[in-house]
Amino acid sequence: MNRKWFGLAVGLALGLGMGMTALTFAADEKETELGKLMEKVQKNKTTITKGTRNVAAYKKSQAEIEKAAKDWVKQAKEAKPHNEVVKSAKGEADPQKKWDELMDLWGKESQKLADLVAKSESTQKDAKDQLNTINKTCTECHQVFRVDADEKF
Ligand code: HEC
Incomplete structure (x- = not known):
């Protein structure tokens, strides 16, 4: 050359x-603080989804699921003040109230899941149903406050 x-x-x-x-x-x-936190939230979701996949997986993973659900309780509290997106929410009369409600609901339903799986006699079906209830709060919040992203979670 x-x-x-x-x-x-x-x-x-x-x-x-x-x-x-x-x-x-x-x-x-x-990458926002909330975005970073949500990535950790997503990891717990993977743990819980895998652990509630079938009866055999559930029996093996109850302790792990309980830990992940308790993590969600904490993460809901941690995420609540990161409400910058409330300003840009559309189609909500009182977005701040909606945000707080959804965060509280997510935390409350996660606590229910943690309490449920802590019982040895709990069933995989009950845990899976409760996970689906929680997933609805994720989806609802993303639809209201994460308008520019596709719902993939
Ligand atoms: C009360 C509102 C709210 C709830 C409840 C909520 N999220 Fe989020 N989530 C958001 C917002 C807002 C963003 C966009 C954050 C950003 O990028 O700044 C987000 C982003 C994400 C992301 C993308 C992170 C990235 O890489 O930027 C994932 C994954 C995610 N959420 C998973 C979940 C899961 C799983 C749940 C339920 C267990 C959940 N979220 C519950 C509001 C919420």
């Missing part, structure tokens, strides 16, 4: 590198 082309190649590589760095920064900035 002669000097001129070498210089061009280095220049291109540098330019590309800087472009990527800028992109990474932009992506980081978009």
Whole structure:
């Protein structure tokens, strides 16, 4: 490679590198506190969904499910003050009230799930039904407050 082309190649590589760095920064900035927290919320959902998949899975995972459900109780409290999106909610008469209600409901229903699975005589069906009840609060909140994203969760 002669000097001129070498210089061009280095220049291109540098330019590309800087472009990527800028992109990474932009992506980081978009990640909100609530978004980060929701990723942890999602991990607990995976644990609970897998653990309630069938009777055999349930018998093995009751302790794990209880722990994840208790985590949700905490995460609902943690998420509640991160209500920046309330300002941009559409179609709600009182978005702040709706936000608080949904967070409280999510926490309450998660506590119910934790109490339920803590009982050795509880059934996989009861736990799964309770998970579905909780999932409705996730979906409802995402529909009201996460309007620009597709509902995938
Ligand atoms: C009271 C409102 C509310 C509830 C309840 C709620 N979420 Fe969210 N969730 C949000 C909002 C708002 C966002 C968008 C956050 C952002 O990107 O700033 C979000 C984002 C997410 C994301 C995307 C995170 C990312 O990478 O940005 C996941 C995953 C998620 N929620 C899962 C769940 C699950 C699972 C539940 C129920 C167990 C749940 N959420 C309950 C409001 C809620």
